[in-house]
Amino acid sequence: MLKSIIKVKTQNILKLDKQKIINYLENDKIVIIKKIISKKLCNSITKYLTNISHNTIPNYFPIRIGSPNNFRVNLEDQRAMVKGSFYQFSFFPWNQDVFNFFKLFKNVFIFKNRINMLSDEEFFYPKSDKECAIRLSFQFYPKKTGFLNQHQDPVDYHQKYLMIMNLSKKGKDFRKGGLFSVIGKKKIMIDNFSEVGDLIFFKADIPHGVELIDPKSSPNLLEDKGRWMALFATNKLPKNNRIKNSVEKKS
Numbered sequence: 001m002l003k004s005i006i007k008v009k010t011q012n013i014l015k016l017d018k019q020k021i022i023n024y025l026e027n028d029k030i031v032i033i034k035k036i037i038s039k040k041l042c043n044s045i046t047k048y049l050t051n052i053s054h055n056t057i058p059n060y061f062p063i064r065i066g067s068p069n070n071f072r073v074n075l076e077d078q079r080a081m082v083k084g085s086f087y088q089f090s091f092f093p094w095n096q097d098v099f100n101f102f103k104l105f106k107n108v109f110i111f112k113n114r115i116n117m118l119s120d121e122e123f124f125y126p127k128s129d130k131e132c133a134i135r136l137s138f139q140f141y142p143k144k145t146g147f148l149n150q151h152q153d154p155v156d157y158h159q160k161y162l163m164i165m166n167l168s169k170k171g172k173d174f175r176k177g178g179l180f181s182v183i184g185k186k187k188i189m190i191d192n193f194s195e196v197g198d199l200i201f202f203k204a205d206i207p208h209g210v211e212l213i214d215p216k217s218s219p220n221l222l223e224d225k226g227r228w229m230a231l232f233a234t235n236k237l238p239k240n241n242r243i244k245n246s247v248e249k250k251s
Contacts, residue, residue, distance in 0.1 A: 002188060002193070004028065004029055004030055004183055004186070004188055005029070005030050005032065005188070005190075005193050006024050006029045006030065006031045006032065007031075007032045007034060007193075008021075008031060008032070008033050008034065009033075009034045009035075010033060010034075012107075013033065013036065013107050013108060013111045013199075014107050014110065014111060016033070016111065018111075018114050018115055021115055021201065022115050025115070025160075025161050025201060025202065025203055026203075028183050028184075028203065028206065029202075030181060030183075030188065030190060030200065030201070030202045031200070031201040031202070032193065032194050032198050032199070032200050032201075033198065033199040033200075033201070034195070034197075034198055035195070035197045035198060036108065036165065036197055036198070036199045037104075037165075037197050038197060039195075039196045039197055041197075042167045042196050042197050042228075043196075045099065045138070045167065045230075046138075046140075046167055046168075046228050048098070048099070049089050049138055049140070049228075050140075052071050052089065053071060053087055053089075053140070056071050058071050058072050058073040058087075059071070059072065060072050060077075060079070061090075062238055063090075063133065063135065063235050063237065063238070064129050064237055064238050065094070065126055065127075065128075065129055065133070065237065066094065067090075067092055068092075068095060069089075069090060069091045069092060069095045069097055070089075070090050071087070071088070071089050072087070072088045072089075072090070073087055073088075074086055074087070074088055075145075081151075081245045081246045081247070081248075082148060082149050082151040082209075082246050082247075082248050083148075083149045083248065084147055084148035084149060084209075084210070085141070085142075085145050085146055085147055085148075086139050086140060086141045086142075086146050086147075086148065086210075087139065087140040087142075088137055088138070088139050088140075089137070089138040089139075089140075090135055090136070090137050091135070091136040091137075091138075092133065092135055092136075093124055093125070093133070093134060094125075101136050102124075102134075102136070105136065105232065108163065108165075108199065108232055109124070109134050109232055112159070112161070112163045112232055112234070115160075115161055115201075116158075116159050116160050116161060116234075117160075118158075123158065123234055126237060128237075128239070129237040129238050129239040129240070130237065130239045130240050131237055131240060132158045132234055132235060132236050132237060132240060132243070133234075133235055133237055134232070134233065134234055134235075135233040135234075135235050136230065136231075136232065136233070137230070137231040137233050138167070138228065138229070138230050138231075139228070139229050139230075139231065140226055140227070140228050141177075141210055141213045141226050141227040141228075141229075142213065142226045143174060143213050143214040143217040143218075143225060143226050144212075144213070144214060144215060144216075144217045144218065145212075145213075146177075146210065146212070146213040146226055146227060147177070147209070147210055147211065147212040147213065148209045148210040149209050149248050150180075150182070150207050150208065150209040150248065151207070151208070151209060151246050151247060151248045152204070152205045152206070152207055152208075152246065152247055153204040153205065153246045154204065154205075154243050154244040154245065154246060155203075155204050155205045156242065156243045156244070157242070157243075158234045158236065158243060159204055159234045160203065160204060161201055161202065161203055161204060162201065162202055162203075162204045162208075162231075163199060163200070163201055163231075163232040164179070164199070164200045164201075164229055164230065164231055164232070165197070165198070165199050165200070165229060165230040165231075165232070166179075166191065166194045166195065166196060166197070166198045166200065166229060167196060167197075167228035167229055167230060168191075168196065168226070168227045168228045168229070169195065169196050170191040170192060170227075173225055173226065173227065173228070174213050174214050174225065174226055174227050175214055176211075176212075176213065176214050176215060176216070177210065177211035177212045177213040177214065177215065177227070178190070178191030178192075178210060178211060178213065178227055179191050179200070179208070179209075179210055179211075179227075179229070180208060180209060180210070180211055181202055181206050181207065181208040182206065182207040182208070183206060189211070191227070210227065213226050213227050214226075
């Protein structure tokens with residue numbers, strides 16, 4: 001295993017040594033917390049989302065207080081700050097959903113806040129579009145077409161570290177491409193080291209992206225084979241002018 005990859009096991013994410021995790025991240029390590037949720041639950045979630053994609057007309061909604069949970073198709077959408085091709089399913093804490101996602105993953109968002117030196121429920125209940133809000137974003141990268149350009153996310157008072165959950169198995173659901181980061185001058189294919197249900201942390205300003213999934217396969221946008229992930233996001237709301245946008249970074 002690469003020296004840049006640190007794997008950690010726990011029965012309760014809130015019992016992890018917060019400072020130890022921060023120290024790893026500050027030394028440009030990628031931290032993988034093993035099997036936060038079961039493979040069976042991950043498969044149930046992706047099956048539910050696949051059903052949405054097959055039976056719902058996609059729509060774009062800006063991220064603001066009161067936005068509905070939504071399904072969006074981003075095929076190199078010009079409105080996106082970073083060029084990519086994927087399906088996105090966004091869930092917000094002020095809406096209900098059949099999985100009760102914000103109860104299921106509450107401790108994950110709390111731990112993200114803790115390592116970012118925030119109060120446990122910071123940004124859970126924003127009162128103004130000048131603030132930030134947590135969002136659970138599931139993303140599916142289809143074979144042949146799915147990718148996300150290399151970029152850096154903003155580091156500010158809202159977050160310093162990113163948190164991603166792997167919902168697919170490289171070598172089974174797809175074979176080529178996947179999540180990567182660039183540390184120093186070395187490109188690290190993170191999906192080579194993670195399993196379904198693993199939680200992945202790294203610094204938000206480390207260049208990262210999703211390399212094209214199975215570029216030699218036949219395209220089928222409605223096929224459920226490809227790369228699935230969940231992003232535990234903290235997003236600025238539309239009237240928040242304090243935080244910069246994500247920016248593409250050429251490799």
